[in-house]
Amino acid sequence: AQSVTQLDSQVPVFEEAPVELRCNYSSSVSVYLFWYVQYPNQGLQLLLKYLSGSTLVKGINGFEAEFNKSQTSFHLRKPSVHISDTAEYFCAVTRRGGGYNKLIFGAGTRLAVHP
Amino acid sequence: EAGVVQSPRYKIIEKKQPVAFWCNPISGHNTLYWYLQNLGQGPELLIRYENEEAVDDSQLPKDRFSAERLKGVDSTLKIQPAELGDSAVYLCASSFGFSGGSSYNEQFFGPGTRLTVL
Numbered sequence: 239a240q241s242v243t244q245l246d247s248q249v250p251v252f253e254e255a256p257v258e259l260r261c262n263y264s265s266s267v268s269v270y271l272f273w274y275v276q277y278p279n280q281g282l283q284l285l286l287k288y289l290s291g292s293t294l295v296k297g298i299n300g301f302e303a304e305f306n307k308s309q310t311s312f313h314l315r316k317p318s319v320h321i322s323d324t325a326e327y328f329c330a331v332t333r334r335g336g337g338y339n340k341l342i343f344g345a346g347t348r349l350a351v352h353p
Numbered sequence: 354e355a356g357v358v359q360s361p362r363y364k365i366i367e368k369k370q371p372v373a374f375w376c377n378p379i380s381g382h383n384t385l386y387w388y389l390q391n392l393g394q395g396p397e398l399l400i401r402y403e404n405e406e407a408v409d410d411s412q413l414p415k416d417r418f419s420a421e422r423l424k425g426v427d428s429t430l431k432i433q434p435a436e437l438g439d440s441a442v443y444l445c446a447s448s449f450g451f452s453g454g455s456s457y458n459e460q461f462f463g464p465g466t467r468l469t470v471l
Contacts, residue, residue, distance in 0.1 A: 247393075270457055281357070281444060281462035282396070289457060328395050338384075338451045340409070341460065343395025 240265040240331045242344035250350045253321055259314040259347045261329030268334040271312040272341070273303055276326040285327075288312065299323070324351045355379070357463035359445050365469045371433035374466045378426070378447030385422060386460060387413075387430050388444040396444055402428065403450055432468075440470045 245260040263269065270289050274282040286297025293305040303314045312329060326346045333339040358377040366372050378385050383404050388396035399418070401409040404425040413420065417436070422428040432439055442465040448458040 242395075274462075279362075279464065279467075281446075281464045283462070284459060287459075330395070332457070338401070338408075340398055343397070345394050 240269060240333060240342045242329050242331050242342055244327075244329050244344035244347050246347050247345065248348045248350065250352060251319055252352050254318050256317050257315065257319050257323075257349065259327050259329075259349065261312045261314065261344060263310050263312065263329070263331045265310075265331065265333065269331045270334055271303075271305060272330040272332075273297065273301070273312070273314050274328045274330060274343075275299075276328065276346075278325070282328065285314070319349070319351045321351050321353060323349060325349060357445055357447055357461055359443075359463040359466055361466055362464060363467050363469075365471065366435055367471050368437055369434040371431065372435050372468060373429055373431045374443050374445075374468075376428045376430070376445030376463060378428075378445070379461055381449070382447035382461070383425065383450040384448045384458070385428050386446040386448075387420060387428070388446065388462075390442040390444055390465070392441070399430070435468070435470045437470050440468055442467050 241264045243262045251257045272287045273285040275285050276282050286295045288295045288305045296302045301316050328346045329344040330341050332341045360375050385402040387399040390396045400413045400420050402422045405422050420430045444465045445463045446460040448460045
C-alpha cells in the first residue's frame, strides 16, 4: 500500500518570497506522484504530475516539484509567491501499473501568503 | 467545456435526516468517483464507477450510505440517516475509463458539497 506525509500543516509566507511545501511518500512499488491545489470552496485542481522521465516537473502557475526516489520525496516549490496562491495544497500518490490504482492523498498543507 | 457539476453546494440538515448529493461528470468520462473530505484532511475514495457499475465500493459505509449511477452518466450519493460525524465535504470526480495498458487517467474534481449535520 501507498501512503503520503505532508510535513507541514501550515506554511505562512510573505508575498514575493520563495516557498517549499514538503511531501514524503511510502511505497514498496513504483509510483506516480501529484500535487493538487484547492482554493476556498472549490474542488481540487491538478498543479503538476510526475509519471516518468525528468525528475524536475513544471506545472501551472509557476510551480515546480522534484521527484527524489532515494529520499522518497516530491517537494513543491515556487520562487516567488502571490497573494492568489493562498490555498490548500495536497500531495497524492498512486501505484504505477496497468489498470486503475487508487489515488492516495496527504492531509494537505495550507499556504497563507501575506502582503 | 463544462467541468464536473455538483449540487447542492451546501446542505445543512439535522441528524437522522436523509440527504442526497448529485454529480454530473464531464461529458465522455465513463469513470466517476465519490470522495469524502473531512476537515483538515485529504480526500478519501468512497466509491468508483466504471459506467454504471460500482467497481470499488470497499470504503463506502453501506449501513447508511448508498450510491447509484443508473445510466452511466450522472450519479447520486445518499446518506440515510445522517449522523453528526458525516459533516464533511463530498467531492465528485470523473475521468476517462481505463483500458489496455493505460494506468493513469487524470481525475477532474467538482467543487464539492459541504454537508453540515446538526
